[in-house]
Amino acid sequence: MRVSVQAGCPSCGSPNLALAGTIPSSDLFAGQQLPKPRAGGALYGCRVCHLAFRFPCPSDDELNNLYETGCADAWTNGQARKDWKIAKAWIDERLPVGSSILDVGCFDGGFLNTLGPGYERYGVEIQSRAAEKARSRGVNRIAASYAELANWSDRFDAIVAFDLIEHVRDPANLLAMFAKAVRPGGLVIVSSGNSDAWSWRLLGARYWYCAIGEHISFVNPRWARKISRRVGLAFERSEFFSHTEAGALRKLTEISRNVAYRLAPAMTALARRMGAGGKQARRFPELADYPPSWMSARDHFICLCSKPTI
Ligand SMILES: [Zn+2]
Structure with a gap:
């Protein structure tokens, strides 16, 4: 079905969009119980850049306000996150101890904490209570918003962002900022939901991951491969994983x-x-x-990109 959303794709501006369905309403945002449910809007897919997105979605001011008042442990789930383990292994393999690592959306510094104090550890985090915890763990919070990354060039040995892309209106612009801020030869590592996962394809707009109010953009490894090339990064590899270890x-x-x-x-x-x-x-x-949870689904991916040295 060909449709027109007034402003086109929020990332590439293309009017060539497909309506994927209606996203269920939700009564939660960033772990915070809302006084009344928010309408989910519709899920659209861009045929040009492969981004899927929620439309309409809250304004930036409204989103920032909701994050600030969100639950301080909304995204804390211990030391066992699979994407953290994979990213740590990639960093250990490619970078010496002492390298500078920036975690964008570092929350309470959980990932940087797993690297240990031997690294220069920097964070970007909007939620002040979580950022305070990160600071107490030795993380240097250099900014509240990822928008401030525009001020950095060729600075960090690695930039990581776990489960951030789905919260950002223009993920391609985010990746472009990462490509600018990382030094030549440095690494960019991102994880997010995989909209190509079979479980996701089964349910489309009604998939549990779409129903989470703060998720506004949805990508997959095809998107990451295409956009990383466009912003000047070399796409090296990706892995699929589930956030939840579950029995049969x-x-x-x-x-x-x-x-x-x-x-x-x-x-x-x-x-x-x-x-x-x-x-x-x-x-x-x-x-x-509201959809049933499907936390055991293998519906996430993490990818490793590098910035060419010439
Ligand atoms: Zn697009």
């Missing part, structure tokens, strides 16, 4: 719930109205369509 029973339960949601959404809506998942679907009927 949990995997089967999540698959069953999501297949049922796909094939018989009225069943899920009934369960929601009966209180399943803690949603106030009786008070707010739009929450009855």
Whole structure:
């Protein structure tokens, strides 16, 4: 289906967009319970740059305000994150101890903490309480917003950004800033959801990852390969992973719930109205369509790019 969104693709401006469906409403933002649900809007895909995005989506001021008031431990999930382990292995393999590492969206400094004090550790973080925790762990917070990266050129040995792209209106511009701020020969490592994952394709706009209110942009390794080349980075490799270690029973339960949601959404809506998942679907009927969680799905990717030396 060919549609026109007034301003075109938020990244490349192309009007060549495909409507992928309606995103369910959500009553959470950055781990914070909202007084009433926010409408999810629609999911569009750009046929030119392969970005998928939420439209309409909150203004930058509204987003920043929601992040600032968000939960201080919204994205803290311990030391065992798979993307952190993969990124640490890539950094260990390619860079000497003592290198300068910038984590954009460092939150409470969890990843930089896993590298140890031997590195120069820098962070960008908007949420002041989380940034305070990062500072207490020895992270030098150089900016609150990634927009300030525009002031840096050829500075860092590696720039990492875990689960940041999906929060940014123009991820290609973000990658371009990373390409400028990293030194020649340095590394850029990013992770995000993979919109090409089979679980995602099964549910489209109604996939759990899209329903999370603060997720506004959706990418995949095809996008990363294309955009990294455009901004002057060499795309080297990518890996797929799941954020949640799950046994066979949990995997089967999540698959069953999501297949049922796909094939018989009225069943899920009934369960929601009966209180399943803690949603106030009786008070707010739009929450009855909120998707089941699928945290065990292998629906994330991490990629390694490098900046050529000439
Ligand atoms: Zn585009």
